[in-house]
Amino acid sequence: MVSQVEGSALWEIIALTIRVTGTALAASAVLGIPTGAFLAFTRFPGRRLLVALVYTGMGLPPVVVGLVVYLLLSRSGPLGELGWLFTPTAMTLAQTIIALPLVIGLTMTSLEAVDPQLRLQLRSMGADRRQEVTALLSEARAGVVAAVVAGFGGIISEVGAAMLVGGNIAGRTRVLSTAIVLETRMGEFQFALVLGALLLSLAFLVNILLLRLQHRIPYWPGR
Amino acid sequence: MEKRWIPVLAIPGFLVALLAACQPAEPSVLRLATTTSTADSGLLDAILPAFEEGYNAEVDVVAVGTGQAIEIGQNGDADVILVHARSREDAFVADGYGLARHDVMYNDFILVGPPDDPAGIGATGSAADALAAIAQAQASFASRGDDSGTHTKELSIWQAAGIEPDPEQAWYLSLGQGMGETLQFASESGAYTLADRGTYLSQRDNLPGLAILFGGDSIAENPDRALYNPYGVIPVNPDLHDGIQSELAQQFVEWLTSLETQEAIGEYGVDRFGQPLFYPDSEPYHQAHP
Numbered sequence: 001m002v003s004q005v006e007g008s009a010l011w012e013i014i015a016l017t018i019r020v021t022g023t024a025l026a027a028s029a030v031l032g033i034p035t036g037a038f039l040a041f042t043r044f045p046g047r048r049l050l051v052a053l054v055y056t057g058m059g060l061p062p063v064v065v066g067l068v069v070y071l072l073l074s075r076s077g078p079l080g081e082l083g084w085l086f087t088p089t090a091m092t093l094a095q096t097i098i099a100l101p102l103v104i105g106l107t108m109t110s111l112e113a114v115d116p117q118l119r120l121q122l123r124s125m126g127a128d129r130r131q132e133v134t135a136l137l138s139e140a141r142a143g144v145v146a147a148v149v150a151g152f153g154g155i156i157s158e159v160g161a162a163m164l165v166g167g168n169i170a171g172r173t174r175v176l177s178t179a180i181v182l183e184t185r186m187g188e189f190q191f192a193l194v195l196g197a198l199l200l201s202l203a204f205l206v207n208i209l210l211l212r213l214q215h216r217i218p219y220w221p222g223r
Numbered sequence: 224m225e226k227r228w229i230p231v232l233a234i235p236g237f238l239v240a241l242l243a244a245c246q247p248a249e250p251s252v253l254r255l256a257t258t259t260s261t262a263d264s265g266l267l268d269a270i271l272p273a274f275e276e277g278y279n280a281e282v283d284v285v286a287v288g289t290g291q292a293i294e295i296g297q298n299g300d301a302d303v304i305l306v307h308a309r310s311r312e313d314a315f316v317a318d319g320y321g322l323a324r325h326d327v328m329y330n331d332f333i334l335v336g337p338p339d340d341p342a343g344i345g346a347t348g349s350a351a352d353a354l355a356a357i358a359q360a361q362a363s364f365a366s367r368g369d370d371s372g373t374h375t376k377e378l379s380i381w382q383a384a385g386i387e388p389d390p391e392q393a394w395y396l397s398l399g400q401g402m403g404e405t406l407q408f409a410s411e412s413g414a415y416t417l418a419d420r421g422t423y424l425s426q427r428d429n430l431p432g433l434a435i436l437f438g439g440d441s442i443a444e445n446p447d448r449a450l451y452n453p454y455g456v457i458p459v460n461p462d463l464h465d466g467i468q469s470e471l472a473q474q475f476v477e478w479l480t481s482l483e484t485q486e487a488i489g490e491y492g493v494d495r496f497g498q499p500l501f502y503p504d505s506e507p508y509h510q511a512h513p
Contacts, residue, residue, distance in 0.1 A: 075299035
């Protein structure tokens with residue numbers, strides 16, 4: 001059996017993996033960090049319920065997310081006119097939904113773990129709300145980066161949703177994780193392992209970058 | 224800044240990110256929902272470039288089980304389907320989801336299992352008798368169990384044998400997996416299974432624990448007509464959903480059943496396996512080769 005993944009196709013797969021997961025991660029960070037901060041610093045009726053829902057969302061089975069996104073985007077579903085099913089956009093959407101609760105939940109807990117004395121000090125020094133939140137995010141940056149790392153881990157290797165809403169179309173929606181499933185299905189275990197090693201290397205590189213970020217963020221931004 | 228606005232401001236950022244992930248819509252993309260057997264065997268990779276060139280189109284192949292491919296067609300998420308489960312194809316057309324079914328090609332199913340054949344199915348005269356022998360011996364049988372065309376065929380043979388296999392019985396293993404995984408499972412665990420000859424041949428080198436025990440070494444030697452495995456192509460009814468590439472789907476059907484494509488199908492795999500993986504079966508082909 002000739003492998004379905006060769007040469008230039010492999011680079012396309014790696015590029016698409018980076019694009020889809022990178023976009024989903026950026027979207028979930030942009031949405032999730034502020035939401036996590038909001039949940040950490042605000043008290044309102046129903047907050048505990050919301051927090052419980054976020055924690056539950058951290059365990060969402062990707063294939064269930066995939067199924068819901070699939071039914072939404074299907075031509076016989078409510079968003080069918082967008083024509084997003086079996087495109088990288090659909091995969092990005094599904095992966096964003098998978099990563100979002102992880103980013104929100106871990107951002108929230110890391111901010112809540114910041115010494116409450118610091119908030120009092122900041123206020124007594126005359127910091128306004130924005131300065132206060134920025135300073136607290138900076139204080140908790142290790143936890144916030146960990147939240148993004150967890151979100152990344154949840155989606156880079158995810159296969160259930162990517163397969164379902166992407167369709168594993170060669171040259172269009174095939175990413176490393178779905179290619180591994182394809183090669184395994186065809187009995188090409190060795191090549192599947194090579195792809196798995198590539199996926200791990202990619203994850204390793206991204207985590208190195210994120211960890212550098214953890215140390216690079218200046219301690220008191222804007223000062 | 225009021226803190227509650229932070230999530231609200233994040234939404235435009237999210238939308239921009241989502242748009243960035245959008246691919247520019249390309250003209251004339253045909254979406255084909257088909258079975259793993261046509262895609263994993265390499266057949267589509269071999270013949271589709273001719274269509275893509277000739278019609279300035281791109282074919283997106285979504286390779287899933289026959290059940291899922293039909294579901295995708297019913298939801299209007301593909302323009303054309305190429306599957307192998309005759310009764311369900313006819314129902315797909317009769318229910319108005321598809322325009323018309325056209326014969327494309329056929330191959331056959333075989334029963335594979337441990338080379339020492341503990342249930343003695345090699346001596347039986349029909350597929351139904353072979354399955355009955357497996358049930359009699361309570362030898363392990365791995366079923367696809369995934370609503371695929373092969374699974375549909377397997378169930379019809381059990382029915383012909385007058386046996387209702389029950390996953391509660393220890394010997395009947397319903398895996399819910401694809402053909403490749405099921406063959407690997409059977410090879411590793413010494414179980415029998417029903418496979419399409421094409422997938423088995425293309426993976427034979429990775430399956431040391433299996434041999435063909437019923438169905439012969441080629442389709443000509445297959446003693447049971449019930450194991451015949453025809454593939455049909457059906458354009459999806461464009462009246463049900465917006466956006467279906469009806470014209471291109473029709474052109475695809477004409478191209479797939481044309482004499483030239485049919486001959487390419489009949490030649491595929493001969494150099495590697497000594498026999499074709501699929502045999503041409505379209506009307507134009509039979510007219511040219513009466």
